Amino acid sequence: MxxxxxxxxxxxxxxxxxxxxxxxxxxxxxxxxxxxxxxxxxxxxxxxxxxxxxxxxxxxxxxxxxxxxxxxxxxxxxxxxxxxxxxxxxxxxSQYGIASTKFRWNLSGTYQQVIPRYISTREDGSDEKEFLEEYFENPGQMLDAIFLKGYQWPFDPRKIEGYGSSLIDILVYNEIQVKGRRVFMDFMHNPAGSLRGGDFDFSLLSQESCLYLKNSGALLKTPYDRLEKMNQPAIQLYRDHGIDLKTEYLEIAVCAQHNxxxxxxxxxxxxxxxxxxxxxxxxxxxxxxxxxxxxxxxxxxxxxxxxxxxxxxxxxxxxxxxxxxxxxxxxxxxxxxxxxxxxxxxxxxxxxxxxxxxxxxxxxxxxxxxxxxxxxxxxxxxxxxxxxxxxxxxxxxxxxxxxxxxxxxxxxxxxxxxxxxxxxxxxxxxxxxxxxxxxxxxxxxxxxxxxxxxxxxxxxxxxxxxxxxx
Ligand SMILES: Cc1cc2nc3c(=O)[nH]c(=O)nc-3n(C[C@H](O)[C@H](O)[C@H](O)COP(=O)(O)OP(=O)(O)OC[C@H]3O[C@@H](n4cnc5c(N)ncnc54)[C@H](O)[C@@H]3O)c2cc1C
Incomplete structure (x- = not known):
């Protein structure tokens, strides 16, 4: 110009x-x-x-x-x-990773490190259930895999073995493409396997994940509370696009991100x-x-x-x-x-x-x-x-x-x-x-x-x- x-x-x-x-x-x-x-x-x-x-x-x-x-x-x-x-x-x-679909945004970093709940439903929203836990040997493994997805964002087949973070991408694909269901992340509630006496049991996490959350001052009650503490703009971004993570689920899929x-x-x-x-x-x-x-x-x-x-x-x-x-x-x-x-x-x-x-x-x-x-x-x-x-x-x-x-x-x-x-x-x-x-x-x-x-x-x-x- x-x-x-x-x-x-x-x-x-x-x-x-x-x-x-x-x-x-x-x-x-x-x-x-x-x-x-x-x-x-x-x-x-x-x-x-x-x-x-x-x-x-x-x-x-x-x-x-x-x-x-x-x-x-x-x-x-x-x-x-x-x-x-x-x-x-x-x-x-090409590169692929988990992102929200209603408003398109990569769900990396703190969105995963606060360890949200992953749920799936039928196409019409019925039959809601948590689907990750049944695939892991114990809840701690699952929680760590979600946490790690934060900085291991793109799907990477080298990170599947040993219950690695890329298993999450496979399981999301399995729900959507193989079973024909919809998948959401829920920041309002903790994953069921993480609860002891109704609260998130941080002792289930590996030392790395737990220390990170502790140093961030985020040993808090819900994923939403943790996200608010660690990255308020991440919440605001969705609010600006009409999605309130405090009151609603976030629909996700494994998405194409780069060629x-x-x-x-x-x-x-x-x-x-x-x-x-x-x-x-x-x-x-x-x-x-x-x-x-x-x-x-x-x-x-x-x-x-x-x-x-x-x-x-x-x-x-x-x-x-x-x-x-x-x-x-x-x-x-x-x-x-x-x-x-x-x-x-x-x-x-x-x-x-x-x-x-x-x-x-x-x-x-x-x-x-x-x-x-x-x-x-x-x-x-x-x-x-x-x-x-x-x-x-x-x-x-x-x-x-x-x-x-x-x-x-x-x-x-x-x-x-x-x-x-x-x-x-x-x-x-x-x-x-x-x-x-x-x-x-x-x-x-x-x-x-x-x-x-x-x-x-x-x-x-x-x-x-x-x-x-x-
Ligand atoms: C969610 C997301 C996050 C990213 N984060 C990063 C990051 O942190 N760091 C980083 O380095 N990269 C990042 N990338 C990648 C980076 O943004 C892209 O690689 C880069 O913007 C590509 O720029 P470009 O100019 O080549 O193409 P684009 O920005 O895609 O622009 C292409 C333009 O061509 C126009 N066009 C296409 N076809 C036609 C046509 N037939 N006639 C006329 N116009 C046409 C389109 O309308 C568009 O305006 C990210 C990508 C995404 C999707």
């Missing part, structure tokens, strides 16, 4: 336009977008950008998941980049498609175990390096209008046809959000922190069916829903590529690592009471010196 550079707010990019060079190399030459403020006219809002270079900072493909702690408006746009031929790298690697893989770039963040620079979370630079804080640094580092490279090497003007039109005509015609098809049925009701929720459920169940080859292959087939039927099955109430429809398409494209990558990793013998468990028939069960889906083995590190291109 300070430099007077025009900004085009309110445009949703729906396609990356490319052209083939004389030596067979592909270059990005533009974008096709929808001007979401002007979709009524004969152009349907479709707008072309003739670009010399594209710095693509669209974030992680968060829209793929039903349970997600990304801001709701951030769905990502990796799908259309894949469609244009941009390669993916380490798409198997560590993504679109592949070189040292200057340029992709295999020339003049196309994926930066920030869209770029898969983060590896298997992302150090906290590195994401926000990367958004700045990548875009700076891309800008340096562009100013040194790629400062030519965009194509002439004639060459541009010639290069992108077929690609643009395809989007015009697609847009016309989508709006042709306007007015007969809408299924865009339902369509999205169905696709998202598939990914949360099969391509998030618990993955099996069988479920993944099934999800790929469903995804391909959805993509093939996308234009005919999508029903828009009115043109205003066009952006939702194109986001859905991007979500399907992203899911397809990510799921293929997960499938290939498992087929290659890849095991549990990072923030996911690969279900392995014949692997060990975290505990007897869990189903075979959760049999796993830890990755032995044999893939650590490799990256995974898709």
């Amino acid at each position: 300070a430099k007077g550079i025009p900004m085009f707010d309110g445009y949703l990019v729906i396609g990356v336009l490319t052209r083939q060079g004389p030596e067979g190399e592909t270059s990005a030459v533009g974008l096709i977008a929808i001007d979401t403020e002007n979709m009524d006219g004969p152009e349907m809002g479709l707008t072309l950008f003739n670009c010399a270079n594209i710095i693509y900072a669209t974030g992680g493909p968060a829209g793929m998941y039903l349970t997600s702690v990304y801001p709701e408006s951030h769905t990502g746009s990796s799908g259309i980049a894949f469609e244009a031929g941009v390669r993916g790298i380490n798409l198997t690697e 560590n893989g993504g679109l592949a770039g070189n040292l200057w963040w340029e992709s295999n498609i020339r003049h196309f620079f994926p930066v920030g979370e869209a770029n898969g630079t983060f590896g298997i175990y992302r150090p906290g804080g590195s994401a926000l640094n990367s958004t700045q580092t990548g875009s700076l390096r891309a800008a340096q490279y562009i100013s040194a090497k790629y400062s030519d003007a965009p194509l002439s209008m004639e060459d541009f039109c010639q290069a992108v005509a077929t690609q643009v015609e395809d989007r015009i046809r697609m847009t016309r098809n989508l709006i042709s049925g306007c007015g007969k009701g809408s299924n865009v959000l339902e369509f999205r929720a169905r696709a998202q459920s598939r990914m949360t169940a099969s391509g998030a922190h618990i993955r099996s080859l069988e479920a993944c292959e099934r999800a790929i087939r469903e995804c391909l069916d959805d993509l093939a039927a996308f234009e005919t099955k999508t029903q828009l109430a009115c043109r205003l829903e066009l952006p939702h429809a194109f986001r859905n398409r991007d979500i399907l494209l992203s899911q397809y590529v990510y799921l293929c990558s997960i499938r290939d990793y498992i087929r290659s013998g890849g095991k549990s690592r990072g923030s996911y468990l690969v279900s392995l028939p014949g692997g060990r069960l975290p505990m007897d009471r869990l189903g075979d889906l959760f049999r796993y083995e830890l990755d032995d590190g044999s893939f650590f010196d490799k990256v995974f291109y898709t």
